[in-house]
Amino acid sequence: MKTLTLGAAALLLGATTAQAEYPERPIEITVPAPAGGGTDTSARMLATLLEGELGASIAILNAAGGGGSVGVTQFMQARNDGYSLLATWNSPITTVPQMQPTAYAPDSFVPVASTSQTAYTLCVAPGFPAETGEEFLAELAANPGRYTYGNDGIGGTMQLAAERIFQARGIETIAVPFGGAGETLQNFLGGHVDIYGGSISPVLPYAQSGEAKCLIVTSAAAVPALPQAAGLEELGLGDKETLLWRMVLAPAGTDQAIVDRLIAALETTVNSPEYTEFLAGVGEVPNVVTGPALGERLQGEFDALAEVAQSLGLAQ
Amino acid sequence: MDLLTQIAGSVFSLGSVAAMLGASLLGVLIGALPGLNPVMAIALLLPLTYSMEPLIALGMVAGIYNGSMYGGAIPAILMRIPGTPAAIATTFDGFPMTQRGEAARALKIACWSSAIGGTASALALMTMGPLLARATLHFGPAEYFWIAMFGMASIGVLVGDDALKGLMAAVLGLLLGTVGLDNLSGIPRFTFGEPWLLGGLDLVVILVGLYALPPVIALAEQADLKGLSAAALKLGRARLGWAEIKGLIPTWLRSSFIGIGVGILPGAGGNIAAFLSYSAAKSASNDPDSFGKGNPQGVAAAECGNNADNAASMIPALALGIPGNVVAALVLGALLIHGLQPGPQLFHQNPALVGGFMAQMLVTSLLILLVGGAAATRVFAQVQRLPGVLMVPMILVLMAVGVYVINGRVVDLWLMFAAGLAGYVLEKLAFPLAPVVLGLILGPMAEQSVRRALLISRGEATELLTRPISAVIAVATLGLILWPILRAWQRRRQGATTI
Numbered sequence: 001m002k003t004l005t006l007g008a009a010a011l012l013l014g015a016t017t018a019q020a021e022y023p024e025r026p027i028e029i030t031v032p033a034p035a036g037g038g039t040d041t042s043a044r045m046l047a048t049l050l051e052g053e054l055g056a057s058i059a060i061l062n063a064a065g066g067g068g069s070v071g072v073t074q075f076m077q078a079r080n081d082g083y084s085l086l087a088t089w090n091s092p093i094t095t096v097p098q099m100q101p102t103a104y105a106p107d108s109f110v111p112v113a114s115t116s117q118t119a120y121t122l123c124v125a126p127g128f129p130a131e132t133g134e135e136f137l138a139e140l141a142a143n144p145g146r147y148t149y150g151n152d153g154i155g156g157t158m159q160l161a162a163e164r165i166f167q168a169r170g171i172e173t174i175a176v177p178f179g180g181a182g183e184t185l186q187n188f189l190g191g192h193v194d195i196y197g198g199s200i201s202p203v204l205p206y207a208q209s210g211e212a213k214c215l216i217v218t219s220a221a222a223v224p225a226l227p228q229a230a231g232l233e234e235l236g237l238g239d240k241e242t243l244l245w246r247m248v249l250a251p252a253g254t255d256q257a258i259v260d261r262l263i264a265a266l267e268t269t270v271n272s273p274e275y276t277e278f279l280a281g282v283g284e285v286p287n288v289v290t291g292p293a294l295g296e297r298l299q300g301e302f303d304a305l306a307e308v309a310q311s312l313g314l315a316q
Numbered sequence: 317m318d319l320l321t322q323i324a325g326s327v328f329s330l331g332s333v334a335a336m337l338g339a340s341l342l343g344v345l346i347g348a349l350p351g352l353n354p355v356m357a358i359a360l361l362l363p364l365t366y367s368m369e370p371l372i373a374l375g376m377v378a379g380i381y382n383g384s385m386y387g388g389a390i391p392a393i394l395m396r397i398p399g400t401p402a403a404i405a406t407t408f409d410g411f412p413m414t415q416r417g418e419a420a421r422a423l424k425i426a427c428w429s430s431a432i433g434g435t436a437s438a439l440a441l442m443t444m445g446p447l448l449a450r451a452t453l454h455f456g457p458a459e460y461f462w463i464a465m466f467g468m469a470s471i472g473v474l475v476g477d478d479a480l481k482g483l484m485a486a487v488l489g490l491l492l493g494t495v496g497l498d499n500l501s502g503i504p505r506f507t508f509g510e511p512w513l514l515g516g517l518d519l520v521v522i523l524v525g526l527y528a529l530p531p532v533i534a535l536a537e538q539a540d541l542k543g544l545s546a547a548a549l550k551l552g553r554a555r556l557g558w559a560e561i562k563g564l565i566p567t568w569l570r571s572s573f574i575g576i577g578v579g580i581l582p583g584a585g586g587n588i589a590a591f592l593s594y595s596a597a598k599s600a601s602n603d604p605d606s607f608g609k610g611n612p613q614g615v616a617a618a619e620c621g622n623n624a625d626n627a628a629s630m631i632p633a634l635a636l637g638i639p640g641n642v643v644a645a646l647v648l649g650a651l652l653i654h655g656l657q658p659g660p661q662l663f664h665q666n667p668a669l670v671g672g673f674m675a676q677m678l679v680t681s682l683l684i685l686l687v688g689g690a691a692a693t694r695v696f697a698q699v700q701r702l703p704g705v706l707m708v709p710m711i712l713v714l715m716a717v718g719v720y721v722i723n724g725r726v727v728d729l730w731l732m733f734a735a736g737l738a739g740y741v742l743e744k745l746a747f748p749l750a751p752v753v754l755g756l757i758l759g760p761m762a763e764q765s766v767r768r769a770l771l772i773s774r775g776e777a778t779e780l781l782t783r784p785i786s787a788v789i790a791v792a793t794l795g796l797i798l799w800p801i802l803r804a805w806q807r808r809r810q811g812a813t814t815i
Contacts, residue, residue: 036645065515205659
């Protein structure tokens with residue numbers, strides 16, 4: 001991490017002279033999600049901070065639909081002059097292409113930088129007969145087909161994240177896809193589904209008040225905000241980690257000097273106190289992976305999810 | 317008491333009042349311009365306010381949201397062009413009133429109805445928010461299925477004279493609703509390999525085309541070069557008498573109730589609230605045949621219903637952290653950026669801010685009377701004096717801009733024009749358009765809910781009926797279908813005895 005930062009800083013020093021004038025006009029960031037959602041809110045917050053850092057105004061264009069693939073496909077036509085960027089979460093790039101034909105692949109873009117990440121969590125009602133992650137999985141394994149779990153979309157990253165765990169333990173549950181984490185939460189709180197499966201931030205207040213018992217997070221390590229939830233490492237499933245993470249990508253062929261300028265600006269803004277504080281409020285942590293390392297992360301996740309999608313019969 | 321003074325102080329501070337007043341005016345304008353809609357305006361403007369005082373930003377949201385719901389009624393009444401999709405039901409009786417020379421009266425009724433619906437809704441938000449939010453949790457997929465069926469049963473009230481054509485229109489809407497990625501199986505339907513169809517047909521694009529384009533074409537057909545004279549407009553002279561207000565009170569009560577009910581349930585929206593309020597008013601009327609021919613009750617029901625949806629739609633967002641529509645999601649996003657954590661503790665985290673926003677929803681509802689009554693109706697209605705040769709291209713440009721901004725896709729423009737031409741042809745063939753809309757909105761809701769309910773019940777269809785709330789809504793649905801038949805039969809019997 002540190003070497004990367006230093007490397008980027010060194011590159012930046014060489015690049016500033018060549019690209020001193022970038023950016024000289026407004027930048028447009030495509031967000032492949034509807035206004036008001038998690039990806040949109042974090043992109044807008046990042047944009048307001050980036051404006052100060054880059055000295056150019058930034059416009060957000062929401063292009064929702066198709067699990068994010070609509071906006072990303074639209075972005076394939078963007079010009080690679082550095083004034084069109086994509087702020088997306090991982091699912092449209094690594095999950096959606098498993099199920100649908102898409103006009104893009106993980107390597108269709110110039111990876112700029114990842115910004116933040118969070119785990120998904122599985123929560124049950126207080127009366128559920130399990131108090132730890134291990135007991136939870138044992139209860140599910142002992143009662144195949146008995147429990148329903150809500151997720152935020154068929155073949156979505158959340159479902160694949162859960163299925164990777166369930167398959168490793170030979171667990172059979174009934175997946176009920178909803179329109180988003182809010183809808184899943186509503187049905188979980190109302191007792192219509194047994195298990196909440198989704199991102200941490202919507203369910204966090206209910207975990208704190210005791211209305212939800214969150215027993216597993218899909219990251220290798222445990223999450224401090226959810227003390228009762230086990231990380232996958234302690235369950236012996238460390239290699240099944242699946243995260244929700246966000247990144248900024250540029251169109252293929254974007255000038256390296258511009259990419260470096262953006263990387264430097266993103267590293268400063270993402271790690272700024274304002275942004276980390278904002279992220280903490282939504283249960284996310286900053287994690288800046290840049291350039292080729294980001295490309296490898298995308299490809300690695302794509303390959304791992306291809307495997308589970310294949311075995312679920314969801315792959316196209 | 318301390319909190320109340322604090323809230324009053326911040327809500328009636330200069331910045332907040334200016335934001336509410338300015339945004340209400342802007343909202344009426346956005347609502348009145350076909351194609352431009354409040355969701356879009358709020359999404360564009362809210363980020364600009366991130367660095368300002370939160371109550372200035374939220375006052376702006378409240379003003380635009382409430383103002384636009386009334387603004388949509390202005391072109392709906394004057395030109396049969398709904399300014400927002402939620403104003404579709406307002407055209408049914410509003411435009412016939414204009415044709416009878418009662419435009420001013422219709423606008424006044426719309427203004428009062430919007431203000432009353434909005435106020436009732438804001439009061440519900442302030443007093444019963446957490447309670448109502450908890451109640452919505454009892455609504456699972458099975459209940460949502462029956463709500464969608466209940467809505468569809470109201471097609472029976474809205475079909476018009478030819479029931480068969482009404483049913484055909486409803487089926488067309490249902491078919492259009494199936495386009496896109498199936499949310500439960502992940503399989504694309506009727507997308508023809510086109511990525512832009514994966515998300516389904518954008519509701520707003522279709523509604524703008526289907527409802528706003530046919531009247532614009534009709535306007536073009538008149539080839540009007542002169543426009544109305546100021547005298548023909550007859551504005552500002554209508555007074556609502558006490559007798560008329562008394563007659564409208566039951567409709568206002570009923571529509572406020574329906575609008576709040578629809579509002580708190582995530583997924584449905586102002587257009588459904590307006591349709592249901594309208595069909596309820598028609599069912600309750602002693603003279604249902606006068607609806608669609610300029611009955612003021614129809615205007616009151618639709619406008620009160622769509623405004624009553626607004627503040628109520630904030631209830632699940634503010635009380636539970638579950639946004640029911642895009643505006644609520646944007647408000648939560650803004651609160652997050654100001655460091656608040658949405659969830660049941662939201663109100664306790666910052667009662668002055670959350671309570672202030674609720675108060676702003678109330679104040680902006682009342683502002684409709686001022687902004688709508690005094691300024692907007694007189695100013696915006698003057699647009700009607702423009703000759704058709706100017707008005708038609710202007711409206712077309714506005715519609716195109718509004719539709720393009722939604723997703724930034726050129727293909728949506730073609731979709732809008734295709735929907736508009738289809739609407740024009742359907743109208744010429746005397747097909748009612750309302751069932752198309754209901755099918756398009758409620759079809760996907762019914763299909764997805766019933767499939768989720770069956771997943772949960774492991775395929776047991778009887779569980780759709782054995783849950784208490786489902787059973788009640790199912791019986792109500794049956795009642796809604798049988799009601800017109802029963803009344804017709806009753807009237808025939810009465811007719812028989814008098815002879």
